[in-house]
Amino acid sequence: MRIHxxxxxxxxxxxxxxxxxxxxxxxxxxxxxxxxxVAEVDVSPPEDKRVTVFLNGIGNGLMTSDPAGIDCGxxxxxxxxxxxxxxxxxLPGVGHRFGGFSGDTCSGFDVCRFTISDNLEVGITWEPMSxxxxxxxxxxxxxxxxxxxxxxxxxxxxxxxxFSSSTVGLARLADAGAGAPETLWQKNxxxxxxxxxxxxxxxxxxxxxxxxxxxxxxxxxxxxxxAPVDGExxxxxxxxxxxxxxxxxxxxxxxxxxxxxxxxxxxxxxxxTGAGASxxxxxxxxxxxxxxxxxxxxxxTQAPKWSRAIxxxxxxxxxxxxxxxxxxxGIAAAARVVHTGAVDFGGGxxxxxxxxxxxxxxxxxxHVWSLNYGGINHDVATLDVLDNGDLLMTGVETQGAQxxxxxxxxxxxxxxxxxxxxxxxxxxxxxxxxxxxxxxLLVAGWRYTPSAxxxxxxxxxxxxxxxxxxxxxxxxxxxxxxxFGIAEGAGGVWLxxxxxxxxxxxxxxxxxLNASGGTDGFVIVVTEALP
Numbered sequence: 001m002r003i004h005x006x007x008x009x010x011x012x013x014x015x016x017x018x019x020x021x022x023x024x025x026x027x028x029x030x031x032x033x034x035x036x037x038v039a040e041v042d043v044s045p046p047e048d049k050r051v052t053v054f055l056n057g058i059g060n061g062l063m064t065s066d067p068a069g070i071d072c073g074x075x076x077x078x079x080x081x082x083x084x085x086x087x088x089x090x091l092p093g094v095g096h097r098f099g100g101f102s103g104d105t106c107s108g109f110d111v112c113r114f115t116i117s118d119n120l121e122v123g124i125t126w127e128p129m130s131x132x133x134x135x136x137x138x139x140x141x142x143x144x145x146x147x148x149x150x151x152x153x154x155x156x157x158x159x160x161x162x163f164s165s166s167t168v169g170l171a172r173l174a175d176a177g178a179g180a181p182e183t184l185w186q187k188n189x190x191x192x193x194x195x196x197x198x199x200x201x202x203x204x205x206x207x208x209x210x211x212x213x214x215x216x217x218x219x220x221x222x223x224x225x226x227a228p229v230d231g232e233x234x235x236x237x238x239x240x241x242x243x244x245x246x247x248x249x250x251x252x253x254x255x256x257x258x259x260x261x262x263x264x265x266x267x268x269x270x271x272x273t274g275a276g277a278s279x280x281x282x283x284x285x286x287x288x289x290x291x292x293x294x295x296x297x298x299x300x301t302q303a304p305k306w307s308r309a310i311x312x313x314x315x316x317x318x319x320x321x322x323x324x325x326x327x328x329x330g331i332a333a334a335a336r337v338v339h340t341g342a343v344d345f346g347g348g349x350x351x352x353x354x355x356x357x358x359x360x361x362x363x364x365x366x367h368v369w370s371l372n373y374g375g376i377n378h379d380v381a382t383l384d385v386l387d388n389g390d391l392l393m394t395g396v397e398t399q400g401a402q403x404x405x406x407x408x409x410x411x412x413x414x415x416x417x418x419x420x421x422x423x424x425x426x427x428x429x430x431x432x433x434x435x436x437x438x439x440x441l442l443v444a445g446w447r448y449t450p451s452a453x454x455x456x457x458x459x460x461x462x463x464x465x466x467x468x469x470x471x472x473x474x475x476x477x478x479x480x481x482x483x484f485g486i487a488e489g490a491g492g493v494w495l496x497x498x499x500x501x502x503x504x505x506x507x508x509x510x511x512x513l514n515a516s517g518g519t520d521g522f523v524i525v526v527t528e529a530l531p
Contacts, residue, residue, distance in 0.1 A: 048079035050119045051086060059096035059126030064089050080116045088112040088122060090468055091423055097470040099125030109463035111418065129528065131459065131472050133508025135491070136524035137173075137181045148496035148521035151432070151485030152203040158241055159489040160209040161496055162199040163521055168192045169223075170199070170211055170239060173523060175490035181523045185243045189231060190219040196255035200268065201485075204261055204299075207241040212256040212268045221248045234279075236268060236297060247302040251279040253293050258382075262325040265305065265363065267296040269320030269333050272309065283309035292318035292335045296365065306365035310335070313342035318357075322383035324391070329363030332391055334380040337372075345370035356380045356395060358414060371414045381430050390417070394430035394443060397421075405430045407443060407462060418466035424458055424473070426450060432486045434493070439464035444495060446482040447473065457483035457497055459526070474526070478503040479515065481522075492527035 053063050053076045062073050066087045069078030080086055088106070090098040098109075102123035106112035112122060146165040153159045159173040163186070171186035192198070196214035203209050215221075215231035222229040222245035229248055231237070234256065237248035254272025261267070270293050277285040277293070280303075285291045295307040311318025317338035324332045334356060337343055341352045345359040346367025356378050359370035373393075380395040389412035397404050405428035408419040422428055424447035434442040441462045448455035456475035462468055475481035479501020487494045498519040499505060504512035507524045 048081055049116050050077055050079050051116070052077040052119075052121045053088070054121060054123045056102070056123055056125040057099055057127050059093065059099075059128045061090060061092040061096055061098060061124075061126045063124055064091065082116050084116045086114055086116060088124075090124060092126065092468060092470050094424075094471055094473050095128065095130065097127045097129040098468060099127045109465065109467045109469060111465050111467060129470055131474065131526040131528060133506075133524055133526050135181060136505075136507035136513050136522055137183065145498075145518035146521040147198075147484065147498035147519060148523055149198040149484055150201040151487040151494055151496045151523070152201045152209065153487035153489050153494070154203045154205055154207040157489050158203065158207040159487050159494055160201060160203055161485065161523060162201045162211060164192075164198050165521070166191075168197070168199050168213065170201070170209060172209075172241065172243065173489075173494070175525075181489075181494065181525060187223050187239070187243070189215065189221060189223060191216040192219070193255070196270075200256055200259045202259045202261050202266070208246065209239045210236065210259060210261055210266050211239070212236040212259045214255050215250075221245060234270075236266065236295075238266075238299070238302075249297065249302070249304065251295075253277045253279050253283065253295065253307070254291075256293075257320055258323045260323050260325045261299070262327055262385075263329055264299045265296055265325050265329040265331075266299055267294065267323055267325050267331050269294050269323040269335075271319045277309060279307040280304040281307075283307065284312050285309050286312060286314065288314045289316040290319060291316065292320040292333075292337075294320065294323075294331065294333055294361070294365075296329075296331060305363075308346075308365065310345055311337065311343045313340065316340055316343050318343055321356075321380045322393070324383050324385040326385045326389065330368070331361045331365075332358065332383055332385055333361075334358045334383045334393060336379050339372075356393075358383070358391065358393065358410075360412075360414070369414055373408075373416075382433050384433055384435065386435060392433060392435070392441065394433060396429060401426065403427045403429070405443075405445060405447075407433075407441070407466070409466060420462060420466045420468060422458075422460055422468075422471065424471065427455075428458070431482075431484045431497075434486045434488060436488070440469065442486060442493060444483040444486040444497075446497075454478075454480040454501075455482055457481040457495065459483070459486075459493075459495065470528075474524075475499070476501060476503065476505045479505060481505070489525070491525045494523060494525055496521070496523045498522065 092098045167188045169188040172184040193214040199213040219231035220228045221231040233250045234253040235250045238246040256268040256270040259268040277283040292310040296305040319336045322334040354376040355372040360368040377398040382394045384392045391410040405422040409417045427448040430445040432444045443460045456473040460471040481499040483497040485496040500519045506512045
């Protein structure tokens with residue numbers, strides 16, 4: 001019917017007839033008769049309209065537009081065709097804060113996106129800001145390489161850290177006054193397995209800590225206890241604020257790389273190579289594949305709920321990178337996968353190719369959905385479930401010699417809501433994310449520029465809508481610092497990682513930090529300072 005309608009419409013136009021309900025088409029020079037008036041037809045392109053960005057404040061930053069045109073900095077106005085959708089993106093200078101949009105078009109820290117219909121103006125504000133250190137702790141041992149590999153804080157502000165040195169273990173940290181952290185107690189478990197050197201950590205609202213890793217020979221999960229607790233193998237263990245080992249479970253399932261807990265569920269993901277991996281049963285792994293492992297435990301029964309391996313066919317590669325647990329006990333997990341056409345997260349084999357895969361499972365381990373993101377140049381660092389069920393993922397994209405850190409937010413069905421690049425330097429890596437009570441986000445990590453002598457720790461704040469509010473580089477001019485953990489504790493934001501250098505590092509508080517040989521672990525407390 002539609003074809004016949006178009007043919008009829010074409011015939012009517014050829015005969016000079018008007019469609020029903022329409023005015024006759026105007027005549028042109030070609031069909032005008034003697035003495036007929038000729039109507040002029042406007043065939044000019046749509047008129048462009050101008051967008052102008054006005055700068056307020058005394059800070060600095062860069063405002064760009066998508067599509068390109070505004071690069072303010074230098075070019076603070078541009079013309080766009082009527083009907084074009086334009087998005088403005090703020091990029092605060094390091095050491096400066098974006099103070100928000102202003103005007104009738106955009107305001108506050110929501111995404112500034114609009115469709116061109118007329119000339120318009122948008123105000124933006126830049127403000128200088130700094131992070132004030134209120135104290136720190138050097139947790140290194142002389143002559144060894146050390147790092148505080150993770151931080152976790154309960155809703156009561158109880159802060160734990162895992163450390164890697166000549167041994168690995170768990171430390172309970174506290175505010176020693178004036179915001180300076182100190183170690184209340186620590187458990188040195190022993191030597192981790194060579195292929196899994198770091199512990200992973202999370203905490204619960206009851207102020208307990210949950211730790212996972214892979215212990216080597218002689219690994220003791222309760223040093224100083226009544227009797228040793230064998231931790232050789234893949235383990236998960238829970239500890240009270242008072243240093244008591246509550247329970248542990250040991251299996252043969254490779255190396256855990258991320259852990260999360262909510263309600264009565266704790267879960268970890270990681271990777272295993274080789275046949276015979278098992279948790280509460282054989283996982284079906286084989287000698288030619290690198291398989292992602294997912295394991296969920298019931299905190300009430302202190303036993304496995306379910307587990308599975310993904311990417312178990314010949315030559316599959318699926319590396320578990322990140323995990324989150326929602327309030328119902330459901331799990332979201334992310335992996336870096338080299339698909340061979342056989343990798344199946346539960347919804348059927350995914351296409352060939354390399355990508356980041358995110359999958360959701362319900363509390364019983366049933367597959368809900370799994371989706372691919374990015375491609376061969378993408379990798380994932382962290383994954384979190386927000387209170388409303390949205391997912392927050394960080395990772396990196398390799399662009400030639402550059403490695404760009406990104407943060408993206410997805411809804412509960414995995415549909416992307418926004419993506420923001422952090423744009424620090426040639427090499428960047430996000431390592432941990434803290435969701436604040438006001439809905440804003442803090443991203444810890446590090447950055448490195450080949451022309452600079454050292455890498456520096458970074459801390460970036462985004463609004464819940466993905467608008468970059470500020471970014472800071474944290475470190476000394478004479479040493480290297482990398483941040484790996486972030487938590488909200490007494491006195492401010494607690495940041496952990498490792499540093500090295502031959503000069504004291506002034507982090508605020510009563511005394512600087514001093515490297516004692518090689519890399520030393522640190523915990524510092526910082527607060528935001530505005531002029």
